[in-house]
Amino acid sequence: MTSTHAFWLAGRQVTGEDTLDVTSPWDGRLVGKVAVPSDAQVEEAVAAAYAVRDEFAATPAHVRAAALDHVSKRLVERAEEIAQLISAENGKPIKWARGEVGRAVSVFRFAAEEARRFNGGEAQRLDTDAGGQGRLALTRRFPKGVVLGIAPFNFPLNLCAHKIAPAIAAGAPIILKPAPATPLSGLIIGDLLAETEGLPAGSWSILPVANDKMPALVQDERLPVISFTGSEKVGYAIMDSVPRKHCTLELGGNGAAVVLGDYASDADLDWAATRIATFSNYQGGQSCISVQRVIADASVYDRLLPRIVAAVEAQNTGDPSDAATDVGPLVSEDAAKRVESWVAEAVEAGAQLLTGGKRDGAAYAPTVLTDLPADTTLAREEVFGPVLSVQKADGEAEAFAAVNASKYGLQAGVFTRDLQAAFRAHRALEVGGVVIGDVPSYRADQMPYGGAKQSGVGREGVKFAMEDYTYERVLVLTGLAL
Numbered sequence: 091m092t093s094t095h096a097f098w099l100a101g102r103q104v105t106g107e108d109t110l111d112v113t114s115p116w117d118g119r120l121v122g123k124v125a126v127p128s129d130a131q132v133e134e135a136v137a138a139a140y141a142v143r144d145e146f147a148a149t150p151a152h153v154r155a156a157a158l159d160h161v162s163k164r165l166v167e168r169a170e171e172i173a174q175l176i177s178a179e180n181g182k183p184i185k186w187a188r189g190e191v192g193r194a195v196s197v198f199r200f201a202a203e204e205a206r207r208f209n210g211g212e213a214q215r216l217d218t219d220a221g222g223q224g225r226l227a228l229t230r231r232f233p234k235g236v237v238l239g240i241a242p243f244n245f246p247l248n249l250c251a252h253k254i255a256p257a258i259a260a261g262a263p264i265i266l267k268p269a270p271a272t273p274l275s276g277l278i279i280g281d282l283l284a285e286t287e288g289l290p291a292g293s294w295s296i297l298p299v300a301n302d303k304m305p306a307l308v309q310d311e312r313l314p315v316i317s318f319t320g321s322e323k324v325g326y327a328i329m330d331s332v333p334r335k336h337c338t339l340e341l342g343g344n345g346a347a348v349v350l351g352d353y354a355s356d357a358d359l360d361w362a363a364t365r366i367a368t369f370s371n372y373q374g375g376q377s378c379i380s381v382q383r384v385i386a387d388a389s390v391y392d393r394l395l396p397r398i399v400a401a402v403e404a405q406n407t408g409d410p411s412d413a414a415t416d417v418g419p420l421v422s423e424d425a426a427k428r429v430e431s432w433v434a435e436a437v438e439a440g441a442q443l444l445t446g447g448k449r450d451g452a453a454y455a456p457t458v459l460t461d462l463p464a465d466t467t468l469a470r471e472e473v474f475g476p477v478l479s480v481q482k483a484d485g486e487a488e489a490f491a492a493v494n495a496s497k498y499g500l501q502a503g504v505f506t507r508d509l510q511a512a513f514r515a516h517r518a519l520e521v522g523g524v525v526i527g528d529v530p531s532y533r534a535d536q537m538p539y540g541g542a543k544q545s546g547v548g549r550e551g552v553k554f555a556m557e558d559y560t561y562e563r564v565l566v567l568t569g570l571a572l
Contacts, residue, residue: 098280138292162198201255233262246272256555338548343500367401369531429475499542
């Protein structure tokens with residue numbers, strides 16, 4: 091696993107003069123070397139994508155669908171190998187890495203299905219007014235142009251899939267930039283696409299360029315669509331720098347799980363505690379929709395809190411290659427040190443540390459706090475680590491207000507059995523998704539996914555990304571006997 095991996099330039103494997111070392115955050119071992127494209131090679135990829143945009147848009151749907159089906163099937167065949175790679179370069183426990191591969195399988199399958207039915211055309215009679223007699227409007231969607239996809243480290247395969255698959259399904263050329271810490275998983279997609287037939291050579295490139303090379307790509311007028319998943323700071327800096335481009339931004343969150351007073355049986359509270367503990371710590375807490383805040387009704391708080399602490403303490407930490415491990419390291423020691431400093435600041439400000447709070451290299455122990463002051467960094471920002479705060483609320487209205495007090499609004503979970511409360515939550519909570527009876531961490535890859543407020547703009551989910559990558563064009567037919 092330490093050979094030099096080529097990157098993909100206009101559908102072919104290429105090496106550059108420089109390489110990037112990819113190391114394991116668990117033990118620091120070298121996982122692989124990745125060739126880094128030169129400025130000239132990046133320019134070649136952009137020029138090729140731009141040149142082929144009309145040809146790719148006209149590629150028959152069955153050709154694009156067949157390519158996507160092939161990738162989905164090959165991911166299944168290579169699933170264990172790819173899961174091991176994700177775990178090695180990302181530090182993700184192998185059980186979660188296997189789940190990520192399974193999700194990517196579905197993303198490419200969904201994209202194949204959407205490629206076959208997307209853009210079927212919608213007819214509209216225009217003779218509803220006298221001036222439109224004999225006229226019919228036909229609306230279809232066409233690609234806006236080349237997509238620049240920028241993927242993060244936390245789901246190094248599946249979030250690359252969420253950039254590439256919808257673009258191919260819609261007939262939009264794409265240049266994908268995987269995260270520098272985890273480029274190997276994204277490059278695997280290139281291996282599988284290269285096995286397909288019928289896609290124009292310039293329709294896709296996977297370029298592990300350094301972050302400091304991104305401003306030039308972002309500014310390039312030949313790339314009118316940007317799909318970015320990552321931090322709030324970087325995402326909005328991109329949007330502000332190119333106000334006339336179409337930007338889809340899937341940014342951060344500090345996901346809240348609300349436990350309402352009706353969710354009060356022992357079985358209910360055991361379930362809520364188990365789900366909260368699992369999904370505040372899965373991926374090391376490095377998920378935009380991991381549980382960072384629990385807001386519990388005062389009537390259940392005292393019974394729920396010890397259950398949460400016990401469930402968090404039951405999480406298995408350690409070697410991510412061990413199938414029994416629930417929580418592995420963060421992506422780097424610097425990331426763990428940042429989490430450590432935020433928790434220390436919170437405790438110094440008066441927060442109560444109930445469990446965890448210890449760092450060992452890149453690993454940070456699953457942590458629970460209460461009495462978290464509202465002005466601390468941990469309360470205001472996305473921790474992106476295995477840290478959870480629990481607070482008490484006096485009734486539903488106060489609980490929902492606490493969720494909305496955040497600048498973020500990605501998803502929220504509400505534990506309730508009251509259907510009316512579920513609909514009130516859907517109306518009241520300023521988030522992109524409300525999950526009833528579970529944590530905010532649930533995501534189905536075919537559903538619209540994205541946030542409100544500072545959690546971004548636009549939606550992922552294959553069909554919804556395809557809509558973001560395309561625009562409506564109307565054809566008016568005249569002189570028809572309708």
